[in-house]
Amino acid sequence: MDTDRDELLLTFMAEAHEIVDEIERALLQLEAGHDVYDVLQRVFRATHTLKGTAGSVGLGSLSDLGHAAEDVIEALCRGDLALTTPVVSLLLETVDAARRLVADVERGQVERSTSHHEVIARLQEARRGAAAAPQGAWTTSARRATEDDAEGATGIKSIRVVVEKLDRMADLIGELTLGRNRIARTLGAVRGEAGAALRDEMEEQDRLCKELEEAVRAARMVPVGPWFRHYERTVRDLAHAHGRLARLVVVHGNVEVDTAVVERFRDALTHLLRNAICHGIEAPEARRAAGKDPCGTITLHAAHERGGIALRISDDGAGMSRERIAARVRALGRHPAPGALSDHELFSLVFEPGFSTATESSHLAGRGMGMDVVRRRVESIQGTIRIESREGHGTSLLIQLPLTLATIEGLSVGIGDERYVIPLRAVLACCDLPRGSLAHGGAQGLMVRRGRALPCVRLRALFGLGGSPPPDERVVVVALDGAEAGLVVDSLEGEARTVVKPLGQLFRRVPGISGSTILGDGSVAMILDVDALLGGVLRDAVPVDALDERRSAPSAAGGSPG
Template identity: 90%
Template sequence: MDRERDELLHTFMAEAHEILDEIERALLQLETGPDVHDVLQRVFRATHTLKGSAGSVGLGGLSDLGHAAEDIIEALCRGDLPLTTPVVSLLLETVDAARRLVAEIERGQVERSASHEEVIARLQEARRRGPEALQGAWATGARRATEDDAEGATTLKSIRVAVEKLDRMADLIGELTLGRNRLARTLRAVRGEAGAALRDQMEEQDRLCRELEEAVRAARMVPVGPWFRHYERTVRDLAHAQGRLARLVVLHGDVEVDTAVVERFRDALTHLLRNAICHGIEAPEARRAAGKDPCGTITLHAAHERGGIALRISDDGAGMSRERIAARVRALGRHPAPDALPDHELFSLVFEPGFSTAAESSHLAGRGMGMDVVRRSVESIQGTIRIESREGHGTSLLVQLPLTLATIEGLSVGIGDERYVVPLRAVLACCDLPRGSLAHGGAQGLMLRSGRALPCVRLRALFGLGGAPPPEERVVIVAHGGSEAGLVVDALDGEGRTVVKPLGQLFRRVPGISGSTILGDGSVAMILDVDALLGGVLRDVGQADALDERRAAPSAAGGAPA
């Protein structure tokens, strides 16, 4: 709990500085600008927000200070108290007192000072006696404001930076990385002592570039805990709107992720929480009858996994009904034999456009919208999503997201004269393609790996590149939909950090391609979206028992991971 409160305090501190700055600017406008009533309303709203936020994180002194200031502002709005320079000075002194409290909290001295109590007393006195109680407030406020400025100049430890500036820094780091790769390629061709000396210097530059890149990436990282906890109110309100009770539990909120990933996934997470309440959490009476707590629990769990962040959104509700989903799949004609599908494949059909098992539609659910939007949102940021569920016990959605969208670790592969990059977090191993696994020029087939049939796709045929494949082909084994699949390529060029470049409008909807990058030799390579690429291709691959054991046998001695 202490760690969670520290995270909430950190978020509150950043907001408190902005709110106090806004209040101060508005108070200064009261004496010099028109629209006094509108300005007073702005001051009141900001003060009310600060008071409420301070109270929610247990800062009683700051909350009391805001409450006393609210009384004065209300009196000004009603005309019960005249707007004079001493009144404005007292309110500005209130801002100074609030800043002192915030500074004490930041230093770990949680509201030990009692100096704000004097300001509260003067605010209350002014509310009772009027302007005559404010004699000398102007000079006192000016003196204390000057002292606060001097103190603040030595205690500033952090600043807020616009995300756009961090994005620009990431772009420049990406360009620097590309330039470094090109220079390193050129230096490899320089012979003699001069070449060796230049390469030694280049190694030092590589180190500095990597440190700079890590520093910029670290500046963009934010803990997911405060972001997740913003949904506590959303879960509560949505549940009440559906006549249900639900609470949100956040686990491992200290895991950090790029701010860009947070923003791009925000709407998708809202969809998932809405679906957990509308389709998962039962009514309190039904939960009691099933021996459950009448208040359902939705859990957000975060962890670092395979070079990215793994999110698990779980509920302890009714779970998903295989029978209802299979019946809907048959009705829509999405699969000829849905009952024969394993759970993860059947449940993945929920993400198809227009799929819904809700008997009725409402403003929250049942219109066949949402889950396909979620999948597109996740895939647009190089993520994956899959479902696990047990009827009567609840549902979990497992979302794998990258830590950052600016760069990825990638495996460069070659197909003829073309180059592609496979995100390294999806790569499990590399091996030689066993002879006879795929027909000559065929797009799909099966190979034997560790005694199991592995579906494979030849990218040359899939992309229509033409030409004959080389005598020896390679297979990149990737994770796909909770299982494995193979991408057959001509050659493996090696792995490294890749700078992601967005696609233009013309290529944005090309399936299986998520971005582009510039390689060290200056050539352009497409970045593959593994799940989107394999999603519809492997459905036609035959069952494992159709594999000819004699043709598959050579793979037993096939290539080891590269």
């Protein structure tokens, strides 16, 4: 019987989390003042379901909490109790108490918590404050809506799978991909009809392997909408705590991303939302004076772009002050002439460790660590981040993340006896390096491409590999913060699906390296982090337009456009 009850509680906990999340989202919608009647119905129905389900598995405390909340919601529906911010806050505290009780069940501490008793008492007090009135038609219809929820149900169409199982499946697919690459390399040396037949069969196996890989990856994908909407409560509570009014708007919430990316970026998103409220959204009085809605808006926008996911986190607040940032940069000695920097260059300095323009620190902001944490977290998952802002009009953070962390499409390049992989989403083109563009053995230089100067870095010199470059070198043109740069390599080995292997502790802080992979011949190759690799190296490079007068110089020849 204990085993049966444990299985029943596992099912209950998964459902309870979804129900509590739905109640919280609906309560946050109440404050917007739209469709109050329908939203209250949703809250009542979900609360009634939670109460009944908790009672059926013997969780009396959670059932009592749901019953007390039901009474308050009924009073709101009949008009006996006014819908005010304190009432909504009390119901949100009920959600928090319900989550604590569910967490107790997960820890095996059923019925041990007593923190919900105070919330129940406050709910009962709020209910007693409402004028007595006969039950209206709504109450009857709401109760009826909860009684036969399963009437139209069909067969089971989905199951819950723990993430660890999906992770194991992804690891196995990765090993299968590595084995496929080794076999394909071996088959390349087999001649005659037998070799041709084996290669034809390998193509079919290759197709099936890729389909399996895509199926496993699709199983790991989750829409960003529910993830984003979890922050509606965070935005609301942080804004109230800081004397602000703010709402969260989610755009294109159906865009999907790997659940591992979601988990790795969760803390960073919390930092960004906190900064938007503390440093972006103005006080209601200031917004009215500026002709704005007293309630600020933070928008989370998602879209598929360049083989990854592009996130835009925007607010309609005060924007960033160039003067304040420049003054802080000058005071910290980060740049001798910050006023001469472009917006992109100046705003990028906000991500430096310890940088803050806040005049005082609090539990919400001002300790100069948030944006540095965000940048490190984004870069740790092979992402990029940049800032756009207009003073008085708001700030946007543009973040590019990979769809998955398990595999990437990569371009393999050779430098002497070493092999490296460049993520294909960063590659714009490949071409020959014009002779004389870089000094022999030099690390940096410029070449002319399409009439514009392109900063280039020779990876052989940058990584200190030694030896002499070949007579004919190749350039991989990559995107860098909206601009372009060139990575000079010895040879191009081709494109392939690359299985990402994590780096050991010894290599995790090596700049420019984001991971490793095993090639078809069994050798190990490092995966390059283009932004981290070039960000510092090219910071002091000659501006892109500095060689416009050399447009008559010979352009890259013999290359193929990417």
